[in-house]
Amino acid sequence: MVICVMGQSFTCPHCGVTHEGLPTDHGFTLPDDVWAVPEPERASKAKWTADLCQMGERYFIRCVLRVPFTDRAGAFGWGLWVEVTRPVFARYLEFYEVDGAAEPPHAATIANQPPPYERLVGAEVVIQFGASSARPTIHFLPDATCPMAVEQRCGIDSARHHQILEALGSI
Numbered sequence: 001m002v003i004c005v006m007g008q009s010f011t012c013p014h015c016g017v018t019h020e021g022l023p024t025d026h027g028f029t030l031p032d033d034v035w036a037v038p039e040p041e042r043a044s045k046a047k048w049t050a051d052l053c054q055m056g057e058r059y060f061i062r063c064v065l066r067v068p069f070t071d072r073a074g075a076f077g078w079g080l081w082v083e084v085t086r087p088v089f090a091r092y093l094e095f096y097e098v099d100g101a102a103e104p105p106h107a108a109t110i111a112n113q114p115p116p117y118e119r120l121v122g123a124e125v126v127i128q129f130g131a132s133s134a135r136p137t138i139h140f141l142p143d144a145t146c147p148m149a150v151e152q153r154c155g156i157d158s159a160r161h162h163q164i165l166e167a168l169g170s171i
Helices: 039-045 086-095 147-154 158-168
Strands: 009-011 018-020 025-027 046-048 052-055 058-068 075-084 106-110 124-128 137-140
Touching: 039 046, 052 086, 058 086, 058 124, 058 147, 075 086, 075 124, 075 137, 086 106, 137 147
Parallel strands: 025 075, 058 137
Antiparallel strands: 009 018, 046 052, 052 058, 058 075, 075 106, 106 124, 124 137
16 A cells, blocks of 8 residues: 655754655664663763763664665665674774775664564664764664564555654654
């Protein structure tokens, strides 16, 4: 089933520009455990930028998990944080301003709970560094069976895209 939305547009909360069509991405500002720290304490317990976060001995990298559309070109991009070990975090810093695409994938765990999925925080994934102009990409392990992993492998149609946007409060 293809849902056609004529004249639909949205205003991006980051750039402030109105775009035609429906949003095709959703990002999280911080890892859930960092976001859960009361605001007055957060800055003293964690350090972060738009791409990197450290809270004590915990290390996080913001990445993109793409779910392809099955009924049109493109993908829905989830801007998720992943938790990594200190050596992986340090390695990413080495590649932050250069192309890291030749670097092998690294183990990580998801650090955000995107609606409307079942519990994903802690799910094992791998991240792939890329060009310095792009965030690393997230891929589920081949044997992962959670709904988001299945959607990453098989894609989503327009009806599912709408369900996700409704769960996010985007439409």
